[in-house]
Amino acid sequence: MDQSQEQAGLGARRLAWNAVTETLKRRVPLDDVLDELGQTENLSSRDEALARAIAIVAFRRLGTIGQALRDRLDKGARDERLLHLLAIGAAQILYLDVPDHAAVDTAVQLAQGDHRLKHAGGLINAVLRRVARERDAILSANDPWIDTPTWLEEGWVSHYGEPLARQIAEAHRTMASVDLTTKDNAAGWAERLGGILLPTGSIRLTERTAIRDLPGYDEGAWWVQDAAAALPARLLRPQAGERIADLCAAPGGKTAQLAAAGAEVLAVDRSAKRLERLEENLARLNLTVATLAIPAEKLDEEPFDAILLDAPCSATGTIRRHPDVAWTKDEQDMRKLAALQSRLLDKSASLLKPGGRLVYCTCSLEAEEGEQQAEAFLNRHPHMKRDPITPAEIGGMAEWLTPAGDLRTLPCHLTLPDHDRSGLDGFFAARFVRSVE
Ligand SMILES: C[S@@+](CC[C@H](N)C(=O)[O-])C[C@H]1O[C@@H](n2cnc3c(N)ncnc32)[C@H](O)[C@@H]1O
Numbered sequence: 115m116d117q118s119q120e121q122a123g124l125g126a127r128r129l130a131w132n133a134v135t136e137t138l139k140r141r142v143p144l145d146d147v148l149d150e151l152g153q154t155e156n157l158s159s160r161d162e163a164l165a166r167a168i169a170i171v172a173f174r175r176l177g178t179i180g181q182a183l184r185d186r187l188d189k190g191a192r193d194e195r196l197l198h199l200l201a202i203g204a205a206q207i208l209y210l211d212v213p214d215h216a217a218v219d220t221a222v223q224l225a226q227g228d229h230r231l232k233h234a235g236g237l238i239n240a241v242l243r244r245v246a247r248e249r250d251a252i253l254s255a256n257d258p259w260i261d262t263p264t265w266l267e268e269g270w271v272s273h274y275g276e277p278l279a280r281q282i283a284e285a286h287r288t289m290a291s292v293d294l295t296t297k298d299n300a301a302g303w304a305e306r307l308g309g310i311l312l313p314t315g316s317i318r319l320t321e322r323t324a325i326r327d328l329p330g331y332d333e334g335a336w337w338v339q340d341a342a343a344a345l346p347a348r349l350l351r352p353q354a355g356e357r358i359a360d361l362c363a364a365p366g367g368k369t370a371q372l373a374a375a376g377a378e379v380l381a382v383d384r385s386a387k388r389l390e391r392l393e394e395n396l397a398r399l400n401l402t403v404a405t406l407a408i409p410a411e412k413l414d415e416e417p418f419d420a421i422l423l424d425a426p427c428s429a430t431g432t433i434r435r436h437p438d439v440a441w442t443k444d445e446q447d448m449r450k451l452a453a454l455q456s457r458l459l460d461k462s463a464s465l466l467k468p469g470g471r472l473v474y475c476t477c478s479l480e481a482e483e484g485e486q487q488a489e490a491f492l493n494r495h496p497h498m499k500r501d502p503i504t505p506a507e508i509g510g511m512a513e514w515l516t517p518a519g520d521l522r523t524l525p526c527h528l529t530l531p532d533h534d535r536s537g538l539d540g541f542f543a544a545r546f547v548r549s550v551e
Contacts, residue, residue, distance in 0.1 A: 127220040133169045141442040173440070178255070183245075186248075196225075199221055208245065208252060266430060267279070270282055290432075295317075295367070303317060303330060307329065308320060347473075349543055354377065357377070361458060368422055379403040380418075389405050410423075413465065418467065422475075428483060463497075472547075477539055499546065499549060518544075
């Protein structure tokens with residue numbers, strides 16, 4: 115390795131290290147932190163990808179890695195920066211195709227460049243070499259609950275029962291696939307892209323390639339959207355010419371579906387910055403919608419034919435994609451979000467025409483943000499009725515429906531012959547209709 119490659123490798127590890135620390139300290143999404151800190155590192159796209167891969171797997175296996183380090187460190191070693199540096203070293207040794215010596219040497223070099231850790235090189239070298247020697251023993255401890263915070267484990271076991279909850283935790287150890295939603299001709303695009311046409315109409319890519327280089331990207335024929343995330347907008351049954359409000363719209367995956375169906379869409383989001391991204395995304399797709407950057411609670415508009423409320427939530431249904439979610443959110447955050455969801459649901463009911471449809475959804479596995487929210491809403495609004503979803507609307511996947519007729523997908527659902535391509539995001543969706551008074 116020449117000097118410039120050596121330094122580039124070091125930059126990737128420094129970015130991963132800082133991103134783990136900042137994500138946990140600020141409790142913000144890892145993706146945002148990587149984007150922000152990446153600007154100062156000036157890395158090649160290969161090194162940026164390496165930094166991302168290290169940080170993601172460190173979060174995906176944070177419990178296992180933490181235990182492995184605790185077992186090999188003196189009780190006194192509490193310095194968080196040291197622990198995070200060891201964690202990104204162990205993540206590479208245990209889960210990535212990185213030579214052990216590269217993981218150990220870069221961690222030691224990073225410590226030497228840090229005024230507080232410059233004397234910790236010997237300790238880091240010893241601990242990481244032990245992790246490498248004892249890799250098989252560490253990896254053979256295979257209880258998925260170790261990588262799940264207790265509050266999530268308790269909630270899932272109580273709502274889904276232990277066996278299904280365990281399958282969810284196991285699914286969180288795998289990487290999510292990349293799915294696409296097409297404007298039309300999904301079967302034709304699946305063939306052209308060499309992807310799998312899923313029963314719900316999404317396409318699952320079978321190769322990990324740069325999305326922008328795929329056919330159809332420049333012409334705006336499709337967009338990236340998990341197969342489960344593609345269901346709520348379809349369940350709203352958007353019709354050409356209908357006035358539809360998408361109340362928490364950015365970055366616009368579901369807005370694009372509504373617009374592609376020919377509806378006249380008002381895309382609302384409280385974040386002007388995220389709405390800018392929505393506008394860029396829709397411009398690539400040659401789709402037009404109206405946008406409004408305000409909190410949806412403040413929306414003052416004539417009643418709509420239909421409303422999609424993809425409410426802000428704990429996002430625990432996306433842990434395979436964003437494993438940091440498990441370690442940056444807690445029960446209190448979830449309860450605050452559940453209160454906001456209730457307010458947004460109430461606002462949605464007030465903005466519907468008689469006979470109007472509402473689909474409420476969250477990418478959460480928590481019953482408080484899904485099933486319980488739907489029941490409480492029906493109790494508060496006697497003029498709103500549940501419109502049960504049928505298996506035919508979701509590709510025949512009857513097991514994705516609750517007894518009440520709501521959608522409940524789990525990361526362990528959708529078993530495909532190729533195990534690595536199985537799974538989908540955890541989503542809840544319920545459809546309601548306002549009675550004609
Ligand atoms: C789950 S994301 C929406 C994803 C989007 N529907 C899609 O499919 O691409 C939730 C969005 O709600 C927005 N948000 C949060 N609180 C809001 C509020 N009170 N009113 C409107 N938007 C809000 C956030 O800025 C975020 O963009």
